[in-house]
Amino acid sequence: SVAARREEAVSEEKANLHEITGETAISGVKADGRRRAALGLVQMIYRLAKACLLHSDSNQAVLSLVPSAIESVVQFCELSGSEAATLVFAGNTLFLNGQMLRASRETYEVALELGSFFEACDVSELVLDKAVRRAELAAFARLLADAQRDRSIAARLLQSNLRGVRVRKLTNPFPGGSIEGDGTRIGRISRTYAAAILVMRSFYAALRSSEAALPQRVKRVAQKLVAAAEEDARLLLSVAAGKVADPDEAGLSVSTAIVALGIARQLTTDRRMLGSLVTAALLYDVSRLRLTGALAGSAEGEEPAGRSLLERSLSDDEKERLPASAAVMLTALGKLHAPSITRTVIAYEALGLRPGGRQGPLYGGRRSPTVLARILAAARQFTELRASPFPALDGGPGGASSLDAVLQRMVAGAESATDRAIGKLLIGALGIIPTGTFVQLSTGELGVVLSTPPSPAHFAQPPVRILFDEQGHLLGAPFDVDLAQRAPGAEPCFIVRPVEVEPH
Known part of the structure; x- marks a missing residue:
C-alpha cells in the first residue's frame, strides 16, 4: 500500500541519516585528533630546540624530550595517514602537510618563535619521516639550537645528511603558489x-x-x-x-x-x-x-x-x-x-x-x-x-x-x-661623507663634498665641487658634479677615498 511504501521510505531515510551523522561524527573526531597531534608535534619540536639552547646533549631535560618528540612525529603521521610530517613556515603562517595550523594564541606564538629559529638558518621547510630515529632527531635539534648562536652553523644544517630529517629553503613556501613573494x-x-x-x-x-x-x-x-x-x-x-x-x-x-x-x-x-x-x-x-x-x-x-x-x-x-x-x-x-x-x-x-x-x-x-x-x-x-x-x-x-x-x-x-x-x-x-670633506674621485680629480643627498640611497654619491684635475693642478674655474646623476653612456664616477688636507 501507499502508506507501507511511505513508511519504508521514511525508515530508509532515517537509516541513511543515521549513517551519515555517524560518519560525520567520526570524521570530526579524527579531524580533532589530527589537529591535537599537529599542535603536540609543533610544541615538542619547539621544546626540544629550546632545551638544546639551554642545556648540553647529556642533560636529562634533553634526553627525556627526544623520545617524546619521536612519539609526536609517529602519532601525527598515523593520524594524518602519511609517512612523513612536513612543516612549512611561510611568513606568520605554519602549514603541516599542506594544512594551515589552527591553534590558540599561546600555541601560535610558540610556532612563530620556532619559525624564527628556522628563519635564522634560512630554512622554510622541515620534513620528519615517520621512521626517524632518536639519534638523528637529537642531532638535528642540536644543529638548530647552535645555529641561533653561530650563523655559520646554519650552513651545516642545510647540508646535513641526517636520515629521516630533511630541511630546505623554498622559493615560494605558500601551498599552491597562492602568494608571489619578491625574492630580491x-x-x-x-x-x-x-x-x-x-x-x-x-x-x-x-x-x-x-x-x-x-x-x-x-x-x-x-x-x-x-x-x-x-x-x-x-x-x-x-x-x-x-x-x-x-x-x-x-x-x-x-x-x-x-x-x-x-x-x-x-x-x-x-x-x-x-x-x-x-x-x-x-x-x-x-x-x-x-x-x-x-x-x-x-x-x-x-x-x-x-x-x-x-x-x-x-x-x-x-x-x-x-x-x-x-x-x-x-x-x-x-x-x-x-x-x-x-x-x-x-x-x-x-x-x-x-x-x-x-x-x-x-x-x-x-x-x-x-x-x-x-x-x-x-x-x-x-x-x-x-x-x-x-x-x-x-x-x-x-x-x-x-x-x-x-x-x-x-x-x-x-x-x-x-x-x-x-x-x-x-x-x-x-655611509655618509660629511659636508666639507676633501675627496678623490675615480677619475683622479680632487674636490670637496658640498652637501649630503636627501635620499639615503645616494648618501655615498653626494654633489662634489671639483677643485683639482687628475694631474693635481688647481682649476681656474671649479665646477660641480652630482655623483648621483650620470649622463647616459658616461663612465660611472664615484668617491675613491677621503684626502687629508695639510694645513698651511
Missing part, C-alpha cells in the same frame, strides 16, 4: 621594515586598551631586524634613515631600533646584545604612555585608544621621571629575568641621557652608563631630529631638519669622547 634583497628588507611598523602599531594600540603584556611578536620583530641587518645593514638603514612624514611611536621606535643596530654592529655582532638593544629601542616609548595617562584604565571618562602619544608634551617633572617610568613598565612587560633586566637597564639609562631630561649624572655619578645605552640615546636623538614635528623639538622651528643640520647638532652637543665616537659610528653606519 630590497624586497625582503622592505617587507621586514613594513611588518615591524605594523606589529609595533598593534602593540601600542593593545597597550592602550588592555593590560600590559609583551607579546612574542614584538620579540620576533627584534630578531627579524637583527637578521635583516646581517643580510644588508646599509640597505636596512637606508630604509629607516629617511624623513618621517607622519611620526608615531611605532615608526619612531622601529627607525630608532634600526639606527641603533647600525651603530652597534660596528662594535659587536653578538645576537643577544643586539637583540636586547633593539627590543629596548622598540619599547622606548612605553614610559611616556604611562606618564601621559594613555594606558588602559589610567584616565577616567576617556578611551585610551583614542589618545595619541604625540598629543601633548611632557612637563619638566614628567621628563625627570621618564627613566623610572621605563623601569616600571619594562619590568611589568618582561618580568624579572636576564633578557628583561638587560633591556630595562638599557632603556633606563638611554632615557636618563636624553637631552633636556634628567638633571645631574646617572646613578649620582657612581658609575657610567653602558655603551649600548649611549648608542640608543644617540639613535633616538637622530630619529627625533629627523622627524617633524615631535615633542623632542618642542619650542624649536617647525619642519624636519636636514641630515647635515641633524649631524652637526649632534656632534656639537656631544659631551664626551664616547659620544663623539658614537656620532662618528653613526656617520659610518649611514
Whole structure:
C-alpha cells in the first residue's frame, strides 16, 4: 500500500541519516585528533630546540624530550595517514602537510618563535619521516639550537645528511603558489621594515586598551631586524634613515631600533646584545604612555585608544621621571629575568641621557652608563631630529631638519669622547661623507663634498665641487658634479677615498 511504501521510505531515510551523522561524527573526531597531534608535534619540536639552547646533549631535560618528540612525529603521521610530517613556515603562517595550523594564541606564538629559529638558518621547510630515529632527531635539534648562536652553523644544517630529517629553503613556501613573494634583497628588507611598523602599531594600540603584556611578536620583530641587518645593514638603514612624514611611536621606535643596530654592529655582532638593544629601542616609548595617562584604565571618562602619544608634551617633572617610568613598565612587560633586566637597564639609562631630561649624572655619578645605552640615546636623538614635528623639538622651528643640520647638532652637543665616537659610528653606519670633506674621485680629480643627498640611497654619491684635475693642478674655474646623476653612456664616477688636507 501507499502508506507501507511511505513508511519504508521514511525508515530508509532515517537509516541513511543515521549513517551519515555517524560518519560525520567520526570524521570530526579524527579531524580533532589530527589537529591535537599537529599542535603536540609543533610544541615538542619547539621544546626540544629550546632545551638544546639551554642545556648540553647529556642533560636529562634533553634526553627525556627526544623520545617524546619521536612519539609526536609517529602519532601525527598515523593520524594524518602519511609517512612523513612536513612543516612549512611561510611568513606568520605554519602549514603541516599542506594544512594551515589552527591553534590558540599561546600555541601560535610558540610556532612563530620556532619559525624564527628556522628563519635564522634560512630554512622554510622541515620534513620528519615517520621512521626517524632518536639519534638523528637529537642531532638535528642540536644543529638548530647552535645555529641561533653561530650563523655559520646554519650552513651545516642545510647540508646535513641526517636520515629521516630533511630541511630546505623554498622559493615560494605558500601551498599552491597562492602568494608571489619578491625574492630580491630590497624586497625582503622592505617587507621586514613594513611588518615591524605594523606589529609595533598593534602593540601600542593593545597597550592602550588592555593590560600590559609583551607579546612574542614584538620579540620576533627584534630578531627579524637583527637578521635583516646581517643580510644588508646599509640597505636596512637606508630604509629607516629617511624623513618621517607622519611620526608615531611605532615608526619612531622601529627607525630608532634600526639606527641603533647600525651603530652597534660596528662594535659587536653578538645576537643577544643586539637583540636586547633593539627590543629596548622598540619599547622606548612605553614610559611616556604611562606618564601621559594613555594606558588602559589610567584616565577616567576617556578611551585610551583614542589618545595619541604625540598629543601633548611632557612637563619638566614628567621628563625627570621618564627613566623610572621605563623601569616600571619594562619590568611589568618582561618580568624579572636576564633578557628583561638587560633591556630595562638599557632603556633606563638611554632615557636618563636624553637631552633636556634628567638633571645631574646617572646613578649620582657612581658609575657610567653602558655603551649600548649611549648608542640608543644617540639613535633616538637622530630619529627625533629627523622627524617633524615631535615633542623632542618642542619650542624649536617647525619642519624636519636636514641630515647635515641633524649631524652637526649632534656632534656639537656631544659631551664626551664616547659620544663623539658614537656620532662618528653613526656617520659610518649611514655611509655618509660629511659636508666639507676633501675627496678623490675615480677619475683622479680632487674636490670637496658640498652637501649630503636627501635620499639615503645616494648618501655615498653626494654633489662634489671639483677643485683639482687628475694631474693635481688647481682649476681656474671649479665646477660641480652630482655623483648621483650620470649622463647616459658616461663612465660611472664615484668617491675613491677621503684626502687629508695639510694645513698651511
